[in-house]
Amino acid sequence: MKFYITAIIIFCAGLLNAQTVQSPSKEITVTFAIDASGRPNYTVSYKNKPVILKSGMGLEIKHLPALTGGFKAIETAQSTVDTSWKPVLGEVAEIRNNYNQLAIALEQVETGRRMNIIFRVFDEGVGFRYDFPKQPNLNYFIVSGENTEFNLAGDHKAFWIPGDFDSQEYAYNETLLSQIDNQKVDMNNGIGMKSIPQRYAVQSPLMMKSKDGLYINIFEAAVINYPVMHLQSDPAKHTLKSLLVPNAMGDMAFLQTPAHTPWRTIMVSDDARKILAQKMILNLNDPSAIDDTSWIKPMKYIGIWWEMHAGKSTWDMSGTQDAAQKTTATPRPHGATTANAKKYIDFAKKHGFEGLLIEGWNTGWEDWYNNWKEEVFDFTTPYPDFNVKEVSDYAKKNGVQLIMHHETSGSVSNYERRLDRAFKHMKDYGYQSVKSGYVGRIIPRGEFHDGQTMVNHYLYVVKRAAENKIMVDSHESARPTGVQRTWPNYIAAEAARGNEFNAWSVGNPPTHETILPFTRLLGGPMDYTPGIFEIKMNVYDPTKTEQVHTTLAKQLALYITMYSPLQMAADIPENYEKYPDAFQFIKDVETDWQDTKILEAEPGDYITIARKTKGKESWFLGAITDENTRTTTVSLDFLTPGKKYRAVIYQDGKTADWKNNPISYEIKTQEVTSKTKLKLILAAGGGTAISFMPIDK
């Protein structure tokens, strides 16, 4: 492990108000300055091309003069860090943390208040945050607005979703910055809970591409005790400004010094692959707060889950799911029965899946949705047809872990009240991980999914879970910002439009999975739930027109392109039994990695990634394309030189395409080495998945 820090303190007051700091590679340059009004500002350039033009900084504080002007710099310091660390679970076994830091201590002349701005410049991009030291004149304070600007140097192409305070479950829009407009978004998209405050607000991570080929991404890291930052765009000027999510009172954040904001990040490269390979979001988070992480494990799992999305069964025992408590449809069978759970356990054992998620096991589902109701679930009472003890005993006997499900319906007050009992119930029956859900309007009423209250809630659950050695996979929560480095039991989250939308809505267009790694996944693993083999929902009901917008082969490739240490084989057992040869890839694929190579990447178009299993010689490759067919040749030079591997290639059938012939696939096996070049042919909406197993001599 390399480790060195150098510090240069510059005392010359005349120089303090204008500072420059570069990335270790010197490709990225950040300047900091204070203008005539005392407002701090910064610029970012990459290889001498402007990325962020002069952009103002600062915050508004309730009942106090704004921290946006009247500043002078009283001290600055530069330092360098170059170290490395090992994530508990990850895309690589070791992560280098190398940056140059510029810290500016500011004083607001009239008030005497102190605020520091800290820049960290990595080869991948820039992070900065506001820091409020303990001081006599600022103790408790309320952030009423943040005025961080990101003034972009051009009218870039942007991959954006509306700046919704309650949901990120949108498909991406691909337009120029000047064309951002939430009013043009088709809102008939299956999202139940929307709160879009402004016409031109978008979410971060915001992925962009400039006309001269720069890939630029605005995001944030380490969102803790602070709301999520969305971005207020000005289409006329292609500028962005931080837009914090308010609480019920319209306040943004309640802080006490010493305190700091999350890191605001700007990644930039002329190579899209470097955006996907970035580790700066993790590096901007604190090291693990958990000493013994031996209980935190990667996992592949199946679930009593897709059958409900597909309409085969229901979450609620009565089989109606009618929130008005009327029977309006022919009741369907209850999914989470003791008998069905045993069937899934048998399947998991037979095919080597570590985990089984069972949703709809507990009372409350008969009237859970869309009523802003506080007391819905109690997290401990099973339906009468689900015997927790019998199922958990059977799972244990067969070496399968049950994954608990805590749907809160957004009633967080109720969940927090009952959390200790809910976790005790889990421990009593041997559950080691929980999938939580936040479908619906939040209670405490007036709070948004992305506000400070909820950000604190998600972390509260993770911390309590850690005390109980429980792993957490949250759905409908705020999107991750690398906090899983600090709390590695927070193994995955949904927090984007997942595969489920394909089952009962317009779904996710074929381009969707080529964008997510450039946006949502920059913050952390996503429980996207790939692996759907029966692509078209009309197999369940001939009147249905919904479908997954990929080929079957692309569903396999997603296990590699969509990083998560928790991966679901989302389809139902019957469907896997229909396609056992394709299913073999899901059984073989790993979920924790020694190394990762981003071979090809273009947001919205294609991604090809290869990953080496942690502690083994095997590799896996996933290649996906958007709605266009794609032919590419991939060099296998990532393989260990001189070693032979058996490659099993799962590719689209010759006539496959996502819309008309999605299930068609071919599997071929060939021996390869690091010198092999493989030609990959991807159907429209298609993909290729490959396993490389070393051939022992």
Added chain:
Amino acid sequence: MKFYITAIIIFCAGLLNAQTVQSPSKEITVTFAIDASGRPNYTVSYKNKPVILKSGMGLEIKHLPALTGGFKAIETAQSTVDTSWKPVLGEVAEIRNNYNQLAIALEQVETGRRMNIIFRVFDEGVGFRYDFPKQPNLNYFIVSGENTEFNLAGDHKAFWIPGDFDSQEYAYNETLLSQIDNQKVDMNNGIGMKSIPQRYAVQSPLMMKSKDGLYINIFEAAVINYPVMHLQSDPAKHTLKSLLVPNAMGDMAFLQTPAHTPWRTIMVSDDARKILAQKMILNLNDPSAIDDTSWIKPMKYIGIWWEMHAGKSTWDMSGTQDAAQKTTATPRPHGATTANAKKYIDFAKKHGFEGLLIEGWNTGWEDWYNNWKEEVFDFTTPYPDFNVKEVSDYAKKNGVQLIMHHETSGSVSNYERRLDRAFKHMKDYGYQSVKSGYVGRIIPRGEFHDGQTMVNHYLYVVKRAAENKIMVDSHESARPTGVQRTWPNYIAAEAARGNEFNAWSVGNPPTHETILPFTRLLGGPMDYTPGIFEIKMNVYDPTKTEQVHTTLAKQLALYITMYSPLQMAADIPENYEKYPDAFQFIKDVETDWQDTKILEAEPGDYITIARKTKGKESWFLGAITDENTRTTTVSLDFLTPGKKYRAVIYQDGKTADWKNNPISYEIKTQEVTSKTKLKLILAAGGGTAISFMPIDK
């Protein structure tokens, strides 16, 4: 036990829209009618005198047509109940529940929505509530306003406090209804947290007296899952209208059918004593929800408490109590030390007190106040100088129960999250009761102490406590409305301006305790914390001018006039040891009663009450006056005829008065019978306390 119900269903549609119902005594008459616009209204008269003139009824529902008009009556029913029940703890051993009921089923013609109005007319007054049956067209709904009117028949004298959504800790104003004006209230009154929405809003219970001698009280019963009702007055018209406390969004109540509002109550009598003797608030609540109530016990207790209020010691271990974390005062000793606790345990054992409250035992007090801070207390971590195990072992060995203290600082989110752990900590160390506190702005932010969220919270704590066989005494909570009948482990609350204000503010005027039984105490027992012997705070610090605004003898009388099954001997042990003869009354007095006789009463002037000990022949009498001296002769005809009693009379000294000579008292003993008449002479701000012990032959 008597029990009979009669029901008369009137089917004649022509008569449905106008109905009359009378009290069993026929003194009170209620008329119900529907006006031409379809709005329900009612009147109340007493002995043919108008009490409530025609007053409108109904509610506003968010996003739906208001339930204030367009109604027709579709069915009415009258019935009579006459039964009785035994409270677990109370002022009397058995309570008669006798009323005539009128139930009107209403249908809103245009919407088809159903609403029932139920009147119950007791000899003491009227209760009515809105009831929403389960119906296809109304399931979840949001009450956005309640338009219940109380149009009084004259410009009565009123005893009122501002309609503050966060505090009832005011001294009472005694003015005509037309003179109600919150802008004229001196707000330099020691209340930390005020939220007064309107100039003419007052709180209920609102006690009034008409010019022709009627005592009228507007209040409510069984406030469950609904906000507290304050009263919007119109000084010009002497009318009142319900003013519900909103949540953070401005909504009042989230309900699901079947549902109902609390009971709106109008008590009326030409004898003030009947207001104090009323049991209709309890009768309007449901019977006990707790099957085994054997663990619910009355209790006298002392506390490490007044010494902090008096400035002898502090809650926080560092001794500064500076919320800004600066040392601005000479530190004072920490009150809750192991050594001090043992001293109090010794005192409790020596003098026969069942309980000891210890405040300031846990970390957080060094920065707890007025910061709207979420994470203040964890309810389980003691200061290093307080050894929970050592203290609780010592208490157990000496037969003293420790009373836990949970100050939340208003951070209810934090308390609910930790409640299970807090109760487990109590059970681990043998605590059987808890005093909770809600000083400060509520978190979830935007909620008020009196809103639906908080009403639900207080009851949530009581229910969880019941599951753990824990008794609850809440401070700074919403005032009780008889819910302790249903949850008898909710043994007391503060919820009004308690004795503590005398220690460090302008205090409570001598009239205060003559009003509270007509207002706050109608809803349930108050932990007023009487028994202060060292009346003037300058004994602690010569610069102090604060004092208790009573004589010492009146402090004794309060144990009888201020009903509570939980009574504190609030002063510090040293002070009781100075006046052992007066202290004897506190040691002797009981807290649970077979019978209660209201001998004399005039709100704002005087109260004389006698109570018989439950299961014993002993009686106790308390007489108090306001700022005026008072001489009265009391007949002891409540005593058992033919029995002799030794009466110990604790009375004001001849030169006593609350301001200049408050501690002066005399004790005399005499033999009495039911034929004795006792002359009582009460000093200005004074009182008399008497114990009557039967003389065995």
